[in-house]
Amino acid sequence: MRVLRRGPGLDERLEALREAAGLAEGRLPADVVADAHAVAERAGVRRSLSVTHTVAALAGATGSGKSTLFNELTGTDLATVGVTRPTTSTAQAALWDGDGAGPLLDWLEIPRRHALPDPEPGLTGLVLLDLPDHDSIELAHRLEVDRLVEVVDLLVWVLDPQKYADAAVHDRYLRPLARHRDVTVVVLNQVDRLPPAAVDRCLADLRRLLDDDGLSGVPVVGVSARTGAGLPGLRTLLADRVSARRSWAERLSADVATAADALEASSGVPGTSSRVSGLDKRLTAALAEASGVPLVVDAVGKGHRHRAVVATGWPVTRWVRRFRPDPLRRLRVGSPGSSTGAEIVGKTSLPAASAVQKAQMDTAIRDVGEAAADGLPPSWAPAVRRAARSRADDLADALDKAISATSLTATRRPRWWRAVGGLQWLVFATAAAGALWLTALFALGYLRLPEPPTPTVLEIPWPTVLLLGGALAGVLIALLSRLAAWLGGRRRARIAAKALRAAIAEVARADVLDPVAAELARYTAFTAALTRARDLA
Incomplete structure (x- = not known):
């Protein structure tokens, strides 16, 4: 069996x-997304079956x-003929x-199959x-028509002079199949x-109706199944479509474009979000x-200043400073270089945000979401707004950790403290030596x-x-150290x-801006995929 090469771009369009x-899941109506997935799956199955057969x-x-x-085209009496009732x-x-053709017909679920004994080459x-009537009073008949209209390679709509303008066929079938004009033939029987x-007037009016349906260029053939008028032209048209071996690929291409159109229509008019730069500073603040x-x-x-006084103050009075709490330690923000030499673990003791501060933070986050969603279609904008607040519950802990970790690098002891502290002990020793000397002279x-x-x-x-000089030097060194x-x-x-x-800007980026950027990137990828699905040839 000769296998036809697939149409150009079809693989890329299906993947797109x-x-x-996939990108639209959770953003667009579930039924539209499911239909797009179904089209892609159906197309994959159809391509794996016989491409040398054209199902009309x-x-x-x-x-x-x-x-x-049907009987005239096949040269048989396979179909039961009726006039006023569905047969x-x-x-x-x-x-x-x-x-x-067996696997293809199995997939189409066509149990009644007839191989023609003397087929035309x-x-x-x-x-x-031969499908059931689309306007049948039997619901099962209409459902069977709807099912097969979605999967066959070539659609041949048979109309009659009395009901060719019937809204039922135009509104329900022909107009929705505007993308399928390349695999549609209309027969006026x-x-x-x-x-x-x-x-001629009927054919012209039918052409006008089809143009209004978006089916301009679709072949319109006038025939008489009873007298055989027009049948050679219809056979020639069918032969051309069959010999081209392209109807299956054109059908799949039209299905992909229709599904892409439905995704775009459900998402709204494509738009571009405004930038959120500038709001990030407000958010950080x-x-x-x-x-x-x-x-x-x-x-x-x-x-x-507290730790500097403890390290460089006058040794006689510096011990008093140790009874005062370290401001950073009181907030449970410290480091190995703090006055106690111990690192703070766990949460800080910073006071909770006030109602006004919380309102300002919520407003800033909401403004980021609104600015990012501005210009996006209504179906996607809520997802961007939700993304801005997606990690709001973890924001307080993230900010607290960022403050604690950042403060650890801001409390290291300068080296000059050790040198000045040693000098203070030296002048203290000098003053003490003078005091002891004077004490000895007093005792004598x-x-x-x-x-x-x-x-x-x-x-x-x-x-x-020694006494006075050491004391004055110690006080002077302490004052200079304080300065x-x-x-x-x-x-x-x-x-x-x-x-x-x-650090706060990093938290804002990770917990607010990054989720928003990811959602915007998802929308951008979605629109790019839609463009590829519709426009690749």
Whole structure:
């Protein structure tokens, strides 16, 4: 069996349709998405079956002469002919070449099959179906027509002069099949009942109706199944379609385009979202305010000065400072370099956000979602808004962790503290030595013992110089250290503010902006997939 090469671009279009349907899940109506998946699955099955056979279906209303036309085309009496009542209850197939068509007919669920004993060579490969009447009073008949109209390769609509303009066939079948014009043929049967001039008028009016249905260019053939008029032209048309071996691919291509159209229609008019740059700064500021960043920044400066006094203050008085709590430790924000030397674990003790701060944070998050959704179709905009708030429940913990981790790098002890602390102990020792010397001289004088000679500096005894000089030096060093600690605290506060804002911005990106960006990227991929599904040739 010779296998025809697949139509150009069909693989890409089917893959694009699958991608678009997958991306649309949870965003578009479930029935539209399911239909797109069904089209892709059905197309995959049809391509795996015989592509050397063309399945053409004769569809029409009761009394249109569809079954008579079926008998004339096949040269048999397979179809039971009626006039005013439906006589075709199930579809039956006539095969001009049945070799290899079995699996295809099994998939189509056509149990009644007839291999023609003397088929015309020009129609080899044709599988002609006689369908039940689409306007049958039996619901099962109409459902059978609807099922097969969705899957056959070539649709041949048989109309009659009395009901060719019937809204039932145009609204329910022909207009929705506008994408399938390449696999549609319209036959006006029973033209023998009309005067020659009326035939032309009917055909022209039928052409106008088809153009209104979006089926311009669809072949319209006037025939008479009773007299045989027009049948050679219809046979030639069918032979051309069968010999081209392209109807199955054109049918699948039209199915893909129709499913893509339905996805686009359900999503709304394609749009482009506005940028959210600029709102990210507002979002970061709101999150920083609500998470207590200003309080932490203030505590970083105060904590730096507190630890500086403990490390570089006058040893006689510095111990008093140890009874004051470290501002960062009080907030449970610390580091190995803090005054206690222990690292804080767990959550911080920052106060919960106030109602105003929470409102500002919620407003900023909502503004990001609204700005990102602006310009998107109504069906997709809610998904973007939901994405902006998708991690709102975890936002408080993420902000708290970010503040705690960032503050660890903002509380390291400067090296000069150790040097100044050593110097303070040195001057303290000097003052203590002077005090001990003076104490010894006082004791000798009190006991009226001879006093050793005491060296002087400009007539001031050395013990006094050591005591007073050490005390004054210690106080001076402490004051200078406090000034340096104040300047260092401001610098550390600025560094901490910058680092905390960066950490909060990262949380905003990860928990708000990234989910929004992912949803926007999903929409962009969806529209790109739709474009490929519709436009690839």
